[in-house]
Amino acid sequence: MPNPVxxxxxxxxxxxxxxxxxxxxxxxxGATALAFGDVGVPVFPRSAIKALQALVLVExxxxxxxGFGAEELALACASHGGEPxxxxxxxxxxxxxxxxPSSLVCGAHWPLHQPSAHALxxxxxxxxxxxNNCSGKHAGFLCAACAMGVEPQGYAExxxxxxxxxxxxxxxLSGAALADQNRGIDGCSVPTxxxxxxxxxxxxxxxxxxxxxxxxxxxxxQRLREACAAKPWFxxxxxxxCSEIMGHFGARVFVKTGAEGVFCGALPELxxxxxxxCDDGQGRAAxxxxxxxxxxxxxxADQDRSFVERYVRPQLRNWRxxxxxxxxxxxxxxxxxxxx
Amino acid sequence: MPNPVxxxxxxxxxxxxxxxxxxxxxxxxGATALAFGDVGVPVFPRSAIKALQALVLVExxxxxxxGFGAEELALACASHGGEPxxxxxxxxxxxxxxxxPSSLVCGAHWPLHQPSAHALxxxxxxxxxxxNNCSGKHAGFLCAACAMGVEPQGYAExxxxxxxxxxxxxxxLSGAALADQNRGIDGCSVPTxxxxxxxxxxxxxxxxxxxxxxxxxxxxxQRLREACAAKPWFxxxxxxxCSEIMGHFGARVFVKTGAEGVFCGALPELxxxxxxxCDDGQGRAAxxxxxxxxxxxxxxADQDRSFVERYVRPQLRNWRxxxxxxxxxxxxxxxxxxxx
Numbered sequence: 001m002p003n004p005v006x007x008x009x010x011x012x013x014x015x016x017x018x019x020x021x022x023x024x025x026x027x028x029x030g031a032t033a034l035a036f037g038d039v040g041v042p043v044f045p046r047s048a049i050k051a052l053q054a055l056v057l058v059e060x061x062x063x064x065x066x067g068f069g070a071e072e073l074a075l076a077c078a079s080h081g082g083e084p085x086x087x088x089x090x091x092x093x094x095x096x097x098x099x100x101p102s103s104l105v106c107g108a109h110w111p112l113h114q115p116s117a118h119a120l121x122x123x124x125x126x127x128x129x130x131x132n133n134c135s136g137k138h139a140g141f142l143c144a145a146c147a148m149g150v151e152p153q154g155y156a157e158x159x160x161x162x163x164x165x166x167x168x169x170x171x172x173l174s175g176a177a178l179a180d181q182n183r184g185i186d187g188c189s190v191p192t193x194x195x196x197x198x199x200x201x202x203x204x205x206x207x208x209x210x211x212x213x214x215x216x217x218x219x220x221x222q223r224l225r226e227a228c229a230a231k232p233w234f235x236x237x238x239x240x241x242c243s244e245i246m247g248h249f250g251a252r253v254f255v256k257t258g259a260e261g262v263f264c265g266a267l268p269e270l271x272x273x274x275x276x277x278c279d280d281g282q283g284r285a286a287x288x289x290x291x292x293x294x295x296x297x298x299x300x301a302d303q304d305r306s307f308v309e310r311y312v313r314p315q316l317r318n319w320r321x322x323x324x325x326x327x328x329x330x331x332x333x334x335x336x337x338x339x340x
Numbered sequence: 341m342p343n344p345v346x347x348x349x350x351x352x353x354x355x356x357x358x359x360x361x362x363x364x365x366x367x368x369x370g371a372t373a374l375a376f377g378d379v380g381v382p383v384f385p386r387s388a389i390k391a392l393q394a395l396v397l398v399e400x401x402x403x404x405x406x407g408f409g410a411e412e413l414a415l416a417c418a419s420h421g422g423e424p425x426x427x428x429x430x431x432x433x434x435x436x437x438x439x440x441p442s443s444l445v446c447g448a449h450w451p452l453h454q455p456s457a458h459a460l461x462x463x464x465x466x467x468x469x470x471x472n473n474c475s476g477k478h479a480g481f482l483c484a485a486c487a488m489g490v491e492p493q494g495y496a497e498x499x500x501x502x503x504x505x506x507x508x509x510x511x512x513l514s515g516a517a518l519a520d521q522n523r524g525i526d527g528c529s530v531p532t533x534x535x536x537x538x539x540x541x542x543x544x545x546x547x548x549x550x551x552x553x554x555x556x557x558x559x560x561x562q563r564l565r566e567a568c569a570a571k572p573w574f575x576x577x578x579x580x581x582c583s584e585i586m587g588h589f590g591a592r593v594f595v596k597t598g599a600e601g602v603f604c605g606a607l608p609e610l611x612x613x614x615x616x617x618c619d620d621g622q623g624r625a626a627x628x629x630x631x632x633x634x635x636x637x638x639x640x641a642d643q644d645r646s647f648v649e650r651y652v653r654p655q656l657r658n659w660r661x662x663x664x665x666x667x668x669x670x671x672x673x674x675x676x677x678x679x680x
Binding site: 002009011012013014016017018019020042043044105106107108109110114117118119121122124132181182183184185186187188189192194260261279280281282285318319320321322324325 | 342349351352353354356357358359360382383384445446447448449450454457458459461462464472521522523524525526527528529532534600601619620621622625658659660661662664665
């Protein structure tokens, strides 16, 4: 059975487009708080698990050795917009480890933040690996390699010590065995392992609560959550969903987008992890769905509700600024609700 | 019943994302040559019908009065990339009618062609209505208003003479009545009317063949098709699907993309019109599906087949250029095949 429609996009009085997908919200033991669609099919988590990949940066001792604060840790968890402050932060991380941008294998692209891209062009600059939205994560991997005393080169390969440590952490948090046949290559060239959406949500429940983790790992998870809550702009950038949501809710909500319609999140006070996959890979649908899940599960004051509602039903404006329709999360339940 | 999966997107050995949608291929009488999914639900055709909107530019006498050749007519049918040649062509159209860019109500955006956007920024320029991908269509509307002897101002309003003429042409070609409750506002502020996909395909069958049209309108349709076949770069731009496909096939294939996963096309030698709507609005899926429809229906030489195959199953590369997966049209038939 196809996954349910999670989001509708309207124009005038008509639903113009629809997004199907699946949602898993579970606790650290894997008990289901909310589920839509098939949460058992393996999905690539992509950039939505950068905060879990960043565990290795702290656990390797690199974060302390290089004196990284909340900004650097948030950048390691980030899909940033390539704004000047993001780029400067990544440069700082590399310098701390006596590395330079040529060590980054994420590939070059122009800043995703359009005004920063245009400013870069105006200044005669061009796209570099530092502008790649994943450069903070890559800098974190490089720093981890240095702290682990292994050769940084090849840090993106599946058999490198850093990626093996990342894989072990993902298996510990998710409870899922990550098989070679479920491994793909991410947009930034590191391995990405597909896992069931329910397992992905469980990983974030453990990240949110520390439940089911050893005390050291639980403390590192908390340190990363606190860094993102303290410096949300470094996790995404100006006007972006992840930064806006964490900027509003602080440590109450952790959210992180990934390519191809993936979104992960954590609600620490409820001990819940969230994983969303929009079947067709569209971020707008995963974003509205994440907002709807937050609205549905988190106790909200009136101003919280009106804030989050803007993301549950964002207006669509055309190039002249006229409202032409809206994106609206519908979250229709299916028979799969309540399944664990 | 949901529409079938038209396109799968893979990463490694896994299908990462899926796109559902509907396809209608019909002749000028509305007889079905190929159908997938529900072709009876009204969909907004968006920019995919610019060539039909451009009928009014020629029929009003404007194209002859202002001496427009293939480039200007192709621009009127275009969603262009805002490359310098596109912008210069639109400026030429406006100058011919003694108008300037301030008459355009499409709204400003940066060139969709990224190198042109960066070059514009480097030169100290900024986004303008001329760079808007719809500026050629808008210039055409303005020129039509001048030739019709009506006030150009307000040309984007549903009750303006130009838009009423457009609506009448759309109803003539599609055979569908365009109701007010099915009217939305397009991204560039002109009216867009939702109609069944089968009706949209029929409009393009008539546009392709002239069958079912009066002789004058049939000749204008042919003139527009020939202009796009002669100057395909003006319909989209460097490296873009519409320009590449028409550049290869010339007058044998007309294709035009629209926002939210719509694609229309015409195969004149078969007298067929094509209309595709990807449910979730993603262009990559509509594009691969269009390529698959062409591959399936058009008699192809070996070099045509290998050319079009690149669009039926385009490779996905990451930022470093590594092949990480593919987009592949699957066009699985459903029970709706053969329905008219």
